[in-house]
Amino acid sequence: MKAFVKILALLVGGSLFAAGLGGYYEVQTRLAEDGTWQLFEPVHRFELRLHSSPWENTEAFAKVFAELSRNQDNDPERPLREYTFIEGHLRYRWPKHIELHAFSRQNRFWFPQGLFELVNSDRLSDGGNSQGIRADFWGIGTLSGVLLYSDMSASGGDDALAGRLYAPFFDDRLRLSSVAARKDWGASTSDYNSVLSANIGASVGRFADFLRPLGNIDIEGQVAVSRIPDEPKDAENIAWSAEFRQLRVGGLELQGGYRDWGADFRSYLSNQFDYDQSFNEKGFYGRAVYFFPEKAINLYGGYSETRAPQNRSARISVNNPERTAQEAFGEVYIEWVNDIKSKVRYKHYRGWDANYREIRDYPELLGEVSVESRIAKVKAQVRVKDFGTDFQIIATGLEFNANLTHDLKFYARAVNAAEKSESRQTIFAQLRYERFQPAEIFLEFGNPGDTDNDLTMDDDFVNVGASHGVAKQVALFVKVFF
Missing domain, CATH: 2.20.50 (Outer Surface Protein A; domain 2)
Incomplete structure (x- = not known):
């Protein structure tokens, strides 16, 4: 990490003549539930972005962040002074065939897969702490693909490799692809997990004119095998799935699929076949x-x-x-x-x-x-979850978004979740003023994290304990971009 930051600093700092500078400064003060207004003890946040092109087809980018506060978690005995390197990358692009990225604390690990997940980009990013290399290539006949390496030093030295090859044929009517991944941990070469998959897809409806009224009729199949050292010889380490989509019969569109994921199939770079236990x-x-x-x-x-x-x-x-x-x-x-x-x-x-x-x-x-309408949007929801059971919850929610003037915006949402014996409420409201560009002013009430996933469908709030209620706090933000 330190070596990468030094190289990045040299490239960005040594080419300031071609650099771009941006970021924001934000000051926040709030009225807490106990009635104290922290007007003279605000929180200061500063983000700086540096961008440069040292040579043709190259790019260097870095982002740093600082936060200062006299009261960390409302405790005057714990002042906060945080200075952090947020993220950075170096990029080289050969326009004809390849693009390379070397990056730190960025999530550049996503790539398309198949019918089930073998590699999760958040796992490769190690909670935003990893550094890695990404190579995208294309134009080699019909072949394209991506290769990835992740150094997860924050997790004790774990390393990961992943890649995908993709080849379409017959004007994208037939598609072949393969994904391979491996995670290593510990000092022993036997501490690893690997997966390899093959995928085939075909748009059957595009092969023959008489099938076109039935839609594309996309059919896809995927099979994968995993490997963990010392697993038994009779290990059920194969997973496969098949699916059809876009089959039209008049105004009816159909989709369906089948899956069989073995008892011993594991992919430690995914959530699906590790933490979520979908095997x-x-x-x-x-x-x-x-x-x-x-x-x-x-x-x-x-x-x-x-x-x-x-x-x-x-x-x-x-x-x-x-x-x-x-x-x-x-x-x-x-x-x-x-x-x-x-x-x-x-x-x-x-x-x-x-x-x-x-x-x-x-x-x-x-x-x-x-x-x-042109100036406002209102959404109301009623959800009865597990109705007729001992766990029944009736959740009602309202969301309102309006342009009060050209520069003044208002947003609010409220949800009430009522169980058979108790209930809980949450409210969040925000007033946003954009008159003094590039500055923005926000005045907020409540907890912005509650019901931010489609009102009553947000189970993070609907399913919590009844003691959770309205956060009676007011926050004032002034954010200046440059």
Whole structure:
């Protein structure tokens, strides 16, 4: 990390004649719940961005950040003085075939995969602390791809390699690709996990004229194998999946798929086959959308089924039987005149509940109406989660966004989550003034982190304890860009 920062500083600093300078300064003060106004004890934040092109087709970029406060976590005995290198990169682009990035604390690890996740970009970035190299290449016949290396020093010296090859044929009607990844940890060469996958996709509807009325009819299949040292010879370390999409029959569009992920299949660079424990699973799904001709009405429906043992890390046995989870949903979406939109959605989950040690049903109903004009947008939601059960929650939410004047914007949202015996509320409101560009002034009330994921659909708030309520605090921000 230190070596990379030094090289970056030399390249950026040594070419200031071709450098761009930007960033912002922000000062924040707030009125806390106890009524104290920290007007003379504000929080100062400063971000500086340096950008330069030392040579043709090259780029150097660095971002640093500083934060100063007399009261860290409202404790006057703990002043905050933080100076941080946020991120940086060096880039070289050969216009014909290749682009190289060397970077630190940036997440440049995403690349398209297949039907299931083998590499998660957040895992490679190590929580924003890794440094790495990325090489994108193209124009080698029909072949293109990406190679990645990640040095996760913050996790004790873990390293990772990942790559993808992609080749389309017949004007993109047939597509072949492959993904490979490996994670190493510890000092021993046997401490590793590797995965290799092959993917094939075809737009069947584009191969023959008589199939065109049925849509593209995209069919895709993927198979992957994983490897962990010392795993048993009979390891079920293969995962595969198949899917079809864009099959049209009149106004009806269909989609479906099947998956079989082995009990011993692991990818330590993914969430899906590590923390989320999606291995040791079989299942299928089907979805349908009906578009009414000449009407702004869409009908959605679907069904999925998953079969897996209660303990995903163990094989199916008498003491670890296979459980089946089923989920069905339906939705009606309508666009009315005067920019009024509405939807009603029903979802029903049926599966094993470990708390009750039996199969339980958990239905859910959502209703939403939104109205939008040139100056304002209003959205209202009602969600009944797990209705008819001991865990029933009725959540109601309202979101309002308006341009009060050309320079004055107002935004607010509020949600009430009512259980059978108790309830909780949250409110967030923001007034934004943009008259003095490039400066912005914000006045906020409440907790901006509550219900920021689609109001009542944000389970981070809807499912929390009843003690969680409105954060009675007012914050004032002044942010100046340069």
